Amino acid sequence: MFGASAQNxxxxxxxxxxxxxVTSHWVRAADGTRLRMVHWSGGAKGTVxxxxxxxxxxxxxxxxxxxxxxAGYGMAAFDWRGQGLADRPTHRADMGHVASFDxxxxxxxxxxxxxxxxxxxxxxxxxxxxxGGAIGLRALHDGLxxxxxxxxxxxxDIAMRPAIKAVSGVLLAVTAAVGLGKSFAASTGPYTxxxxxxxxxxxxxxxxxxxACQLDQYPDLRLGGPSNMWVxxxxxxxxxLMALAAPxxxxxxxxxxxxxxxxxxxxxxxxxxxxxxxxxxxxxxxHELLFEAPxxxxxxxxxxxxxxxxxxxxEQAPRSQA
Numbered sequence: 529m530f531g532a533s534a535q536n537x538x539x540x541x542x543x544x545x546x547x548x549x550v551t552s553h554w555v556r557a558a559d560g561t562r563l564r565m566v567h568w569s570g571g572a573k574g575t576v577x578x579x580x581x582x583x584x585x586x587x588x589x590x591x592x593x594x595x596x597x598x599a600g601y602g603m604a605a606f607d608w609r610g611q612g613l614a615d616r617p618t619h620r621a622d623m624g625h626v627a628s629f630d631x632x633x634x635x636x637x638x639x640x641x642x643x644x645x646x647x648x649x650x651x652x653x654x655x656x657x658x659x660g661g662a663i664g665l666r667a668l669h670d671g672l673x674x675x676x677x678x679x680x681x682x683x684x685d686i687a688m689r690p691a692i693k694a695v696s697g698v699l700l701a702v703t704a705a706v707g708l709g710k711s712f713a714a715s716t717g718p719y720t721x722x723x724x725x726x727x728x729x730x731x732x733x734x735x736x737x738x739x740a741c742q743l744d745q746y747p748d749l750r751l752g753g754p755s756n757m758w759v760x761x762x763x764x765x766x767x768x769l770m771a772l773a774a775p776x777x778x779x780x781x782x783x784x785x786x787x788x789x790x791x792x793x794x795x796x797x798x799x800x801x802x803x804x805x806x807x808x809x810x811x812x813x814x815h816e817l818l819f820e821a822p823x824x825x826x827x828x829x830x831x832x833x834x835x836x837x838x839x840x841x842x843e844q845a846p847r848s849q850a
Contacts, residue, residue: 546590581658585612651675676839685791709757716753774802
């Protein structure tokens with residue numbers, strides 16, 4: 529249920545560094561899970577729906593909202609269940625956990641209903657980053673009402689050592705059978721502070737500091753590793769998505785030249801069979817393409833905005849200069 533009374537969720541302006549015209553809302557999924565949606569209004573071209581990755585939260589994308597707003601669009605970002613200020617797992621609040629990615633489908637349905645109730649200007653467009661790229665691709669198959677989509681380093685497969693991936697299905701089934709589904713996955717654990725020098729996210733020290741400052745100031749936004757059950761659900765979902773034909777949707781996908789978190793080869797294969805799809809590699813970039821060094825970030829963002837502009841309604845499209 530969404531209405532004026534729901535417009536009371538916290539939003540951390542001091543670390544967000546985003547534009548004005550922002551409201552933060554609690555949204556309830558069908559199973560009662562409380563989620564958070566942040567909406568940056570403004571822009572006559574429509575609204576960009578930002579589907580964040582695992583561990584992420586709305587404030588992280590406030591600077592991006594300013595760029596999106598300057599380009600003529602509004603933007604909405606979402607805290608998925610289990611992260612940001614959304615409801616966390618009752619057994620361990622610092623663990624990323626779902627039993628099935630269908631739970632994220634319920635989140636998408638709640639957010640779409642909330643945006644409709646809010647009257648977010650249309651047409652809508654999608655940016656899905658990392659895990660949000662998997663959730664977003666499923667949403668396209670489910671009929672998400674967007675005009676065009678863009679994916680940033682989408683999680684259409686998870687980077688794992690080949691030997692581990694080969695036995696992962698058996699190992700994860702065993703952990704579930706012996707009651708360890710809600711334990712941290714192997715090689716992960718509670719949140720630990722990451723140093724810049726060995727981070728797999730960005731080559732830009734200033735962008736890294738921006739993200740780190742948010743988590744230092746508001747520890748409630750932190751999230752540790754995923755559960756065994758989350759990993760099992762993620763591997764099942766990505767395999768299922770890659771077995772489907774590409775949706776009938778104009779789509780731009782960007783990958784990082786120095787990617788270490790998702791599998792570029794799988795993304796390249798998917799895009800090669802996407803009739804309305806286009807793939808761009810940002811050379812030298814790490815996973816967080818929209819938090820990269822200025823030239824790389826601008827290359828990624830500029831391509832996304834040009835893609836959306838191309839698919840505006842005729843009366844909204846930028847006029848060419850004579």
